[in-house]
Amino acid sequence: xxxxxxxxxxxxxxxxxxxxxxxxxxxxxxxxxxxxxxxxxxxxxxxxxxxxxxxxxxxxxxxxxxxxxxxxxxxxxxxxxxxxxxxxxxxxxxxxxxxxxxxxxxxxxxxxxxxxxxxxxxxxxxxxxxxxxxxxxxxxxxxxxxxxxxxxxxxxxxxxxxxxxxxxxxxxxxxxxxxxxxxxxxxxxxxxxxxxxxxxxxxxxxxxxxxxxxxxxxxxxxxxxxxxxxxxxxxxxxxxxxxxxxxxxxxxxxxxxxxxxxxxxxxxxxxxxxxxxxxxxxxxxxxxxxxxxxxxxxxxxxxxxxxxxxxxxxxxxxxxxxxxxxxxxxxxxx
Ligand code: FE
Numbered sequence: 001x002x003x004x005x006x007x008x009x010x011x012x013x014x015x016x017x018x019x020x021x022x023x024x025x026x027x028x029x030x031x032x033x034x035x036x037x038x039x040x041x042x043x044x045x046x047x048x049x050x051x052x053x054x055x056x057x058x059x060x061x062x063x064x065x066x067x068x069x070x071x072x073x074x075x076x077x078x079x080x081x082x083x084x085x086x087x088x089x090x091x092x093x094x095x096x097x098x099x100x101x102x103x104x105x106x107x108x109x110x111x112x113x114x115x116x117x118x119x120x121x122x123x124x125x126x127x128x129x130x131x132x133x134x135x136x137x138x139x140x141x142x143x144x145x146x147x148x149x150x151x152x153x154x155x156x157x158x159x160x161x162x163x164x165x166x167x168x169x170x171x172x173x174x175x176x177x178x179x180x181x182x183x184x185x186x187x188x189x190x191x192x193x194x195x196x197x198x199x200x201x202x203x204x205x206x207x208x209x210x211x212x213x214x215x216x217x218x219x220x221x222x223x224x225x226x227x228x229x230x231x232x233x234x235x236x237x238x239x240x241x242x243x244x245x246x247x248x249x250x251x252x253x254x255x256x257x258x259x260x261x262x263x264x265x266x267x268x269x270x271x272x273x274x275x276x277x278x279x280x281x282x283x284x285x286x287x288x289x290x291x292x293x294x295x296x297x298x299x300x301x302x303x304x305x306x307x308x309x310x311x312x313x314x315x316x317x318x319x320x321x322x323x324x325x326x327x328x329x330x331x332x333x334x
Contacts, residue, residue: 021047022264027057027075028251028285035280040271046264061089061256070256071265074116078313079158079320081113081252090254093266101273101291105310106250115250115313116272117287119213120306121163122246124199124233126208135209138167138238138247142182150186151198151207155332156324159195159213159249164326165319166247169311170240173322180330191333196220196229203232213249218286218299235303245307251287 026033030052037048053060057075061068061084073084084090085108092111099107106115123135135141141150153160167176188207198210199220210233220230237246253272259265271277278289283297288306295301327333 020045020264021049022071022261022268023069024048024050024072024074024268025053025057025061025070025256026050026073027053027080032284033074033281035284036272036277039277039280040268043271043276044264044267046267048268058084058087058089062087064258066258068256068258069260071259071261072268073254073256074252075254076249076251077158078162078249078252078317081108081250081254082314082317082320084254085110085112089257091257091259093255093269095266095270097270098273101278101293103290103292103310105308105312106248106290109312109314113252113254114269114273115252115290117251117278117282117285117289118248118308119215119251119287120237120246120248120308121159121211122214123236123238124202124210124212124217125236126202127232127234129208130234132234133236135236135238137241138163139171139179139241140238141186141209141211142179144182144186146186146209148186148188149208150183151188151201151210152183152191153194153198153211154191155180155327155330160191160211160332161320161323161327162249162316163211163247164323165316166240166309166311168319168322168326169316170242170244173319173326176323177326177330180326180332184330184332196226199229199233200226203229214288214300214303215286217303221299237304237306239307240309244311245309248288248308248313250290250313251285 030050041047061070090112094111098114102114106118164176167179195212195216198212201207202210217230220226239245253269255265275294278291278294282289286300288296
């Protein structure tokens with residue numbers, strides 16, 4: 001793989017395209033996807049070129065238009081993938097491998113994007129101060145019994161908006177607004193910082209439960225300073241009162257609208273959906289493989305059983321604008 005810096009990538013990638021390469025715009029850090037790229041090249045002989053883009057991926061593709069060298073977009077969160085689709089910078093990919101290995105809830109109904117792995121938005125609960133099984137539903141987080149005990153990141157962050165969109169989908173917009181008000185009333189402090197900072201706050205005794213994504217547990221355990229934060233909490237997998245499973249979101253892939261190497265790009269997408277790549281990728285990022293036949297890593301399994309919500313992510317993402325309005329009306333961060 002040739003890793004290209006932002007400044008040079010357009011020039012470097014704009015060289016005449018060869019059929020045996022694929023150009024990837026990745027929101028994910030190069031070291032996280034390297035094992036996959038190696039596996040792909042070994043299997044197919046197709047070389048990969050990666051431009052790491054941590055901001056404005058859709059804007060960049062729009063600006064580049066038909067001259068864009070990008071074949072593949074790798075990013076996280078349904079909001080970014082649906083934004084790319086709506087902006088017209090992706091194209092549908094018809095593939096039995098993709099539709100057979102990736103469950104319908106985790107891919108676009110028009111085949112514009114596919115979830116490679118998924119993460120759950122769960123509750124980190126203090127091992128010392130929260131009884132096991134005390135939290136069973138997301139709705140419960142609005143119960144006054146948690147007053148002054150909850151920590152979470154900003155209401156306008158995509159993770160919060162994703163969860164709130166799911167609450168709207170399951171309980172309706174009115175109930176979702178009441179729910180968010182209830183959660184706000186239970187906050188121990190103003191929302192700030194990332195998911196790991198909330199776990200740190202539990203460790204420090206500032207709150208007892210926090211909302212966070214599953215893979216951060218893996219990340220904290222790898223960091224000597226953060227291991228003690230991780231060890232102060234247990235993961236609980238809340239579900240919805242209507243019986244739906246735990247809220248999940250995806251790390252996904254899409255083919256760029258103007259992909260100069262569509263065949264190589266399709267081969268790359270199909271490789272990502274293969275058992276081999278599913279295992280490699282899910283292990284590296286501490287996420288759940290989208291392919292139901294590929295088991296999560298031992299570490300991820302040690303966090304407990306998950307029943308993911310099988311509601312289509314497209315349906316959930318459709319509530320995104322409404323979710324943001326609710327966050328603003330509730331003044332969640334205020
Ligand atoms: Fe994250």
